Amino acid sequence: MIVGIALMVWAGVHNLRARRLAMQKAQENHVELIPGSAGQPGKVDESDAGDEGEEPSLRGKAAPPFSLTTLDGKKVSLADYKGKAVLVNFWATWCGPCRVEMPWFQEFQKEYADQGLVILGLVDDVDAGNAAIAKVAEKAGVTYPILLTDGKVQKAYGGVDVLPMSFYVGRNGVIVEETAGLGPKDQIEAHIKAALASSASGAPSGGQ
């Protein structure tokens, strides 16, 4: 039961706003984020879990447009996927939690591609070099586009000071959900379904 409760709490804490508040509180020594031991989920102070439900900063807003290049030099823009549901995932080669969820994304890409899902992996540490980035992506089994960030896109998406960070963009170009940190696989799938379920009508300007 304790493990179950801890899992529920952990599942809720990756919300972006919650995480930012948690970071702020941790820095104020008001809350302790206690890493879980091997095989157990991390435990979070109740006050931290209570932040769940805060509105993320970009949710409900038009996804900031971007145009970036892939590892093989191809130009890719968010606008290329108008009418699709797009998962914009920021990651880095040095980020362990990122590498855990990337195979999940690959599974979801295959499962939901026919319904209009597109996954874009935006690598944060471009200085790692294309070869290292490609190696990590290959090891994770990723075939969806890996885009090289330019610094501007991170700023447009709120700074991306936590990784992994994901934005689930609906068919109308509006961000349906955003998460920071690794969340449960079924919750990622739920966010994907929410993005796919969004209407393509009423697309805002500037994004897709």
Place this chain on the structure above:
Amino acid sequence: MRWRLAVAGWAMAAVGVSPAMFALQAGTLPLPAPAQKSYVLYVAEDHDVHAGKRTVLELHFRVADGYHVNSHTPKSVLLIPTDVVLQPAAGISEEAAEYPSGKSYSFSFDPANKLSVYTGDFVVKVPVVASAGAHTISGKLHYQACDHAACYPPKDLPVQIIFTAR
């Protein structure tokens, strides 16, 4: 002989260390003003040393509760090691820094992947020989922190060591 160690004040302020506490530890350095998030702070300490003799300088760092940083020897080339980088200073010869062994850590979602990390307090030792007189060594601690479910971009924590060897 006393070595006075000091660190930029913003790093302590970022993790909640009081200005009074910092003043007790950091001496009278002019401090950089801008605030910045930091997951590691430097705990300044005084050291008694003799000029012209080899002295092992201990640099004490503290990782904020709930976070960890990679050790100096992480178990994957992809991970960013914790490094102390000190600039050469006149009248001081430095040997290679000595780092503690990391603690074994696994993310709960990836228990089979054992990491080598620092949590809580850790000490980096820097053997030096200094000539008599006042000295300042500037440098940084390069690290990359994570908590139980997320990671944060690499950061540099400025470190400034001020001492007089007599």
